[in-house]
Amino acid sequence: MSKLTGKTAIITGSSSGIGATIAEHLAAEGANVVVAARRKEELNAVVERINETGNKKAMAVVTDVSKQSDVEALVKKASEAFGPIDIYVNNAGLMERAAITDGNVDGWDRMIDVNIKGLLYGINSVLPQMKERSTGHIVNTASVSGHEVTKVSTVYSATKYAVRAISMGLEKELARSGVRVTNISPGMVETERNTERMPKDRKPLQTDDIARAVIYAVTQPDYVNVNEITVRPV
Incomplete structure (x- = not known):
């Protein structure tokens, strides 16, 4: 039996790239997966790929994580389809021009809405049921940019x-509750959107590398809480 058989996972930002690969890896471990993002056709393609591997328990929910009502509807639909949520992967993220001297105020608002508020909406939507059941796992996708700052970031x-x-704060708030929290900080990963920006002097990270880190964290015994994973290229 696969390690996550019978578990239900939601993955935001999963129409492509890291999120889609995380969903595929979770499904390969037997989880029911709910993929969520704004792009309907791409989401449906992810579900189709997952279903072709033999796991027929995948569904897509079009979601804008910057809207709390969308996130709450996502969790409601997922729960109605598969039961309580065991794993919630806050993967949706947005990176725009980020130097303060650029004056990209609209872009700053969008990044804050998706990267911070969207993450909080996701946590808030699943945490009550996880606490009530004394089990669950929240995985947040950060970045090595959350460890280091450049003049353009x-x-x-x-x-x-x-x-x-x-x-870090949530892990402390949930100590001894049975609900686990993992922060994943990837280095730059080769995806369809940033191929041109990849360094030429070393092999770049692949989406599978990040998905395997997620699988490692969520398949540990219930008493093991993997709080922080940073994944960098050699």
């Missing part, structure tokens, strides 16, 4: 520092 890094702070 200031605001983006600030949002990812916030993700790490929320993860």
Whole structure:
């Protein structure tokens, strides 16, 4: 039997890239997966790929995580389809021009809405049922930009520092509750959106590398809480 058989997982930002691969890996371990993002056609393609592997328990819910009502509807639909949520992966993220001197105020608002508020909406929507059941796992995708700041990443890094702070504080709030929290900080990963930006002097990270880190965290024994994983290229 696969390690996550009978478990239900929601993955935001999963129409492509890291999120889609996390969903595929969770499904391969037997989980019922609910993929959520704004792009309907891409979400449906992810569900189709998962179903082709033999796991028929996948569904797509179009969701804008910057809207609390969308996130609450996502959790409601997932719960109605598969039962209580065991794993919630806050993977939706947005990176725009982030130097303060650029004056990209609209972009800052969008990053804050998705990277911070969207994450909080997700946590808030599943936490009551997890606490009531004394079990559950929240996985937050931060970034190495939440550990280091460059001259072009200031605001983006600030949002990812916030993700790490929320993860660390939440883990302490939930100590001995049975609900686990993991923060994943990937380095730059080769995806369809940032292929041109990848360094040429070393092999870049792949989406599978991040998905395996998630699987490692969520398949530990119930008494083991993997709080922080940073994944960098060699």
